Amino acid sequence: MSGAASILIVWAAASVMMVGGWLYQRRTRNAGIVDALWSTGMAASAVFYAWTGSGAALPRLLVGVMGALWGARLAAYIWHRVLNESEDGRYVALRQRWNDNQTKFLVFFLAQGLLTALFSLPFWIAAHNPVGEWTPWSIVAVLIWAIALVGESVADRQLAAFRADPSNRGKTCRRGLWRYSRHPNYFFEWLHWFAYVALAVGSGAGWVLASLVGPTLMLCTLYWVTGIPYTEAQALRSRGDDYREYQRTTSPLIPWFPREPQNNP
Template sequence: MNALPWVALYALLIMAWGWAWQRRHRNIGIVDVLWAKGVAASALILALLGDGAALPRVALAVLGGLWGGRLALHLWSRVRREAEDGRYRYLRDHWQSHQGKIFGFFIAQALLIVLFSLPFVAVASNDSPAAAGWVAAAAAVWLLSVGGEALADHQLAGFRADPANKGRTCRTGLWRYSRHPNYFFEWLHWFTYVLLAVGSPLGWLAWTGPVLMYLFLRYLSGIPFTEKQALRSRGEDYRDYQRSTPMFFPWFPRSSKEHLP
């Protein structure tokens, strides 16, 4: 826990920088890049300063750092090439470009970096001598989840790159089985740290990762905002997709005439 102030300081600094960047470029989307980068950095900071055994701490640094680094680079590739995401354009219009409100939004994201670093605290304090087996299991979950998220991102990017698909909904690859496969695999990824924290005196903290990520994705900042924007931009095509394709957990699609709960 003693390293959390360093995580908080880093998060506040990068988000303050991000707010200044969006003032120049009028693109709030940089906040997602910095969130991923900040959480990855928190894994490295806590692994370095933790007092647990070396193996889980090294695994935390490698797996947490690579996950966040990949996600940050993927998001940055979109932010630097594309116009401001519709979700953030809506927020900017709703707030009438009020920089005080936008700054508050960035600082709130800094606090979320600290919140999502709590599972890393549990891993960094794990001094269990039986950690090797759990590290192997964690690495398997990490490979499945990060690989699935990267594949979903790649499939969507390829679909969006084709001008013929403008205004249409991606229904290919993993997107045939879930409306948000990238979110599903992002959520699954957080079980990596539950496994790395087995035997830790603070092991219960690791469960905050998958629990909070599910709540945020399903009910707060993920799916609700994304689907509202999709309905605004794609209308009936996306409504048909909603009727036929599961929202979060991947499963076989139904006929759009059937009702999906």
């Protein structure tokens, strides 16, 4: 199956899934399902490319296992929040801004379907790698994936434990990884995509460069589109000055040592 046909199939399937998600949010008024569906779609696309790819068995197996486990973990975490919590504040604000315009929400959901297809490109590239034995690059790919998966899982658990304590309501989490980055979960999400760049080595320089669409698109999305801007706008609405101080002292994405807090006279 050609690359164009494979990616079109993923896009079509993701679009159908997103229409279903849009209908769900119309009934429940919880647009957070879009994130759960996106991660579910990414896991499914990795398995699909592993099954249909023309590369050697090893890179196809690694794409299928790594992509599926990463996507399934993220999907399970988000699904739990969607089914057990009220709508995320980011989407509440978006709903208010759009006056609950369902046409705009439909376009938003369909755009996530397109992003699913675009983000899946590194999976497809790696699944067509003809190198069928372990190489230093394939080992690096697994190490990057493992570090990213563990790091994102730890960050999510630390934040969930912090939020579960009623005494922390209105406060900013500065525990564990959240002491060194305002968005450690996003950082490891971004890091994860470099695994498929490493796994693409052997496919040709052009394909390796093309696989960089994963980390590049993720960085742009997180830093300037739907990630950090919306998350921090909601944090400022709910936590005010406490979060402004957190912004001043803590790295936005890449973990680093925090700056000293200001001493108020």
